[in-house]
Amino acid sequence: MYLKSANKTEPKEVSDIGFRPCRAQDVDTAVPLIYSSGPAAFDYVFCDGEKQQAQEFLRYAFVRGNSEFGYRQHIAAVIDDQVVAVGAVRRSNQNLPFTLSAFMDIVRFYSPFAAARTVARGLRTEMVISPPKAGIGVIYHLGVAESRRGQGIGRALIAExxxxxxxxxxxxxALDVAETNPRAKELYLRLGFIAKRTKHSSLQSKFGRVTDHTYMEINFGNGNQLKL
Incomplete structure (x- = not known):
């Protein structure tokens, strides 16, 4: 499989993708990619009074670095020194510290009443997109630059x-995929993820909504492997 090179004269192999931990200075590139992984859900949770609040909060939390939204948690896929995709993995022993860090980010970013409403929306969202349980690594915030989609980058990032x-x-x-994103769900099925359950959602605000999500997983303990 090949990626198109910048000058479009020679193919660039998937192996030319590099991976590294995200840095705080990646904020301008990484946050739009994170946001693209679920814009309607981010808008539901983090827009309290204005449409742009979701990305503004994600920028704030990314640079602070300590929560599930922080740069320390994310991996960047890089081609020619440019970040072309991001993703993250979280595990169950991070649930409490991430919750506390996200709470601190929220109360520092929003006014008191707006922070309380945002926390409440976030907790309701976790009824649809649940934190990981013991023994499970949850892949989340998968985002590929629009100009690079369909070139195998998402597949390579999931493998990483x-x-x-x-x-x-x-x-x-494991991962959760929105039912409104059938293309991503089809990719995960091809890679060997098995759909376990779908959680239905009626969560909605004037800014966004949390759609139905399907939880999918691969159990390596049963001898299963990613199908690349």
């Missing part, structure tokens, strides 16, 4: 993240 999960001795890799 699942390898990270296995290196942590976690037997299961």
């Amino acid at each position: 993240l699942t390898e990270n999960i296995q290196q942590q001795s976690l037997p299961v890799a």
Whole structure:
């Protein structure tokens, strides 16, 4: 499989993609990619009074670095020194510290009443997109630059993240996919993820909504592997 090179005269192989931890200075590139992984849900949770609040909050939390939205949690896919995709993995022993860090980010970013409403929306969203359970590494915030989609970058990033999960001795890799994103769901099925359950959602505000999500996983403990 090939990626188009910048000058469009020679193919660039998927192997030319590099991976590295995100840095705070990646904020301008990384946050739009993170936001693209679920814009309607981000708008539901983090827009309290204005449409642009979701990305503004994500920028704030990304640079602070400590929560599930922070740069320390994310991996960047890089081609020619440019970030072309991002993703992250979280595990169950991070649930409490991430919750506390996100709470602190929220109360510092929003006014008191807006912070309370935002926290409430976030907790309701976790009823649809649940935090990971023990033994599971959850892949999340997968975003590929629009100009680079369909070139195998998402597949390569998922392979990198699942390898990270296995290196942590976690037997299961999992993710949640919106039912409004059938193309992504089809990719995950081809890679060997198995759909386990779909959670229905009626969560909606004037800014966004949380759609139905399907939880999918690969159980490495049962001898399953990613199908590349």
